[in-house]
Amino acid sequence: MRKTKKRRGRGEGSIYQRESDGRWVGSVVVGYNAEGKPRRKVVYGDTKEEAQRLLNELLQKVQAGDADRGDGLLSGKLDWWLNCNVKARVDPATYALHKQRIEQYILPKLGHYAIAALSEYLIRNWYDEMEKEGRSPDLRNKCGQLLRRCLDKCVSDGDIKTNPTRKLCLPRVTAEEMHPLDTEQARAFLAVAGRHRLAALWLLALDSGMRQGEILALTWADVDFANGVVSVTKSVRTGDKGAARVKEVKTKASRRRIRVTRQTLDALAARRKQSRGPLVFATSARAAHRGQPRYMNKANLTKSFRLLLRKAGLPKLRFHDLRHTHATFALQATKNIKAVSSRLGHADVRVTLNTYAHYLPLMEEEYVSAMETLLETPPAPPADAPQQETGNVLD
Incomplete structure (x- = not known):
């Protein structure tokens, strides 16, 4: 009786031996592009067992959401970072605000660049353009923080070696002046x-x-x-x-x-x-x-x-x-x-x-008054100090 080959389950990936060099290849679908076509990640091993082990590790990353990190463009990285790293840890209102700032202020200017192509020059120009458009220092600072945090994650994951935003200062925010009533x-x-x-x-x-x-x-x-x-x-x-x-x-x-x-x-x-x-x-x-x-x-x-x-x-x-x-x-x-x-x-x-x-001038006045009183009052002699003798003292 002919032995039938067991078919791998859906989502388990596939393993095959490459004819060109005999190496084993593990492949799994990690997402789909804008045209609906699957995007795959592959691993290689000298033996089938090694390829299976590497494929299992890749499958674990896929299930945890760590394998699908966009297509190398900043737009894909920001989307992955926001949904896989930020969304579960912040309030829904905060998530919506982050998403709005990314879509409105970061993606139109920088989204089409590959993260490896981002430079200090590009980011500095982006800051300058936002300032020319009349964006507030607070908004520019918040958008800069979002970009910096995303690229920090890319560095820690090994996608890029350095974060170009770390070499630039974030736009300075001037604290809004308060006006308490008297x-x-x-x-x-x-x-x-x-x-x-x-x-x-x-x-x-x-x-x-x-x-x-x-x-x-x-x-x-x-x-x-x-x-x-x-x-x-x-x-x-x-x-x-x-x-x-x-x-x-x-x-x-x-x-x-x-x-x-x-x-x-x-x-x-x-x-x-x-x-x-x-x-x-x-x-x-x-x-x-x-x-x-x-x-x-x-x-x-x-x-x-x-x-x-x-x-x-x-x-x-x-x-x-x-x-x-x-x-x-x-x-x-x-x-x-x-x-x-x-x-x-x-x-x-x-x-x-x-x-x-x-807003504490009264406390400063109290301090100055107390110090003046202290400095004007001559120190009292210690209780056990010897009394000064009167009369002539022979050397």
Whole structure:
């Protein structure tokens, strides 16, 4: 009876002996090109067993997504890096933002180059072109970081020897200037905001220093009226296509309990009487009552904030400047910078110092005054020092 040859299963690749030199070849499909034709990777061995071993290793890489790394062009490498290395580790909104920046700003200028052909000259010209097009330093910096991280991965995987972006400085980002309210401005703002339908929100923002997303994610379960504490555990973020998404706060330091004033608790209690849903600040009471909590739109909230500023005769500010206002008031009221840093949810006290150090003139004045007092006061003699003798002293 004739022995039939066993056919290899789908996705297991193939092994055959090459007639030209007798070597064994293992082949497997790792993807398809734009025309729908299969792209293959091959391994070679002097024996069938060696070729089988190398093919098994290649199959493991294919199953892990590590074998299909594009066609050598930057466009293919960026697509592979973003989907196989980044997507599973970041928030969907962050992934969508990375993808949008790659497709809109990197691929049109550099995507058609092979990664081995990328040079300092090409990348520097790309930076210059983005600047001429009026792209902000922050956007140019973020796009440069994406390209650098992708090419770092290519270097670690052996696709290229060096990363040309490492020889260039990323576009410098100038920190956006903050504009905290002073005492008189804060009073003027609260006088107008106190009559607004979201009076509790504006008061809470100034009193707690919470971020906008943290405030919008608050539920009544997070407000401890008995102890005067608000718990921060979640944050509202704008996801893909502008949809609101709620996630746990990013860092351990951001998860915190903030003690608030009696005035803020009273404002929250008044709002609680009118609320029917779990959210403290829902966009629609009717929707919340139907068991469908709807989070406020950040853009609409910013519009309301700007309208209140105009009514109070104040300059145009960002919502985040309410957080800066709280931070400057807190730092000027206490010398415990660590406590203020924890209240703000900063992971490192150095972030607080670097951000707000130049808003602490009162602390500098206290330091100078204390040093002047110290230097002007003559040192007291030690208790056990010998008393100076009076009269003539013979040598």
